[in-house]
Amino acid sequence: MNDDAVVSLEGVTKRFRDFWLRPIVAAVDGLDLTVRRGEVFGLLGPNGSGKSTTIKMILGLLAPTSGKVRLFGLSPRTVAARARLGYLPELSYLHPFLTARETIMYYAGLCNLDRACAASRTRELLAMVKLEDVASRPVGGFSKGMARRVALASALVGRPELLVLDEPTSGLDPVSTKEVKTLVKALARSGMTVLMTSHLLADAEDVCDRVMILNRGKSVAEGRVADLGESLEDFFLAKVGNVDEFVLADFLS
DSSP states (O other), rough: OOTTTEEEEEEEEEEEEEETOOEEEEEEEEEEEHHHTTTEEEESSSSSHHHHHHHHHHHTSSSOSSSEEETTBBBBTTTTHTTTTEOOOOOOOOOOSBBBBHHHHHHHHHHOHHHHHHHHHHHHHHHHHTOGGTSBGGGGSHHHHHHHHHHHHEEEEEEESEEESSSSSTTTHHHHHHHHHHHHHHHHHOOOOEEEEEEEEHHHHHOOOOOEETTEEEEEEEEEEESSOOOOHHHHHHHOOOSSSSHHHHHHH
């Protein structure tokens, strides 16, 4: 594996089977992918293209049917690899009766930080996500954008080397979307490696260094955003002409 590769997939396929163990769909089909240290990499595609399945294999939540997945050169199921990882799922389930401060402190405890370090890290993260003024409010009363920022802060408690974001702006209004993108760009400037999935091209154009476009579990294009034509939308339309019209409209919105 390349020394600067944080994530590496080689010929990875994931087939799901029915009750009788017959293969019914290849959610990911022969995928090669490399995320290098210090970059923001976007895994793009319409809903059902294989993005979330790929992320679950990188996190070690799913085992590939064939091929090799490596995280920092290790199996993603090892404690050593997972200790260097932060993850923001598409849907964040927060304890509604905990405050924003208590929520982050809770995750700091899971990262084995002592109380003084946990309190210091919590103050730092509350300032980063601009929630200091509402730190003592229960998160159950937060807007979706505010709750998303709490979840992002929680994913950063352990100072991860790699941050994985699954649809980080899903369901957010324009103001909240801009806030999340600003945070991602700030983390990238600090040197963190970021892998994000999205079905919205605008997200990738705003924050990603390189992207891969998936369609039906296969890579149809990969490269630097600046090299993929005048816009990712034009490039996508040129490369993927067989996506259902409804799904394509969702992707380009």
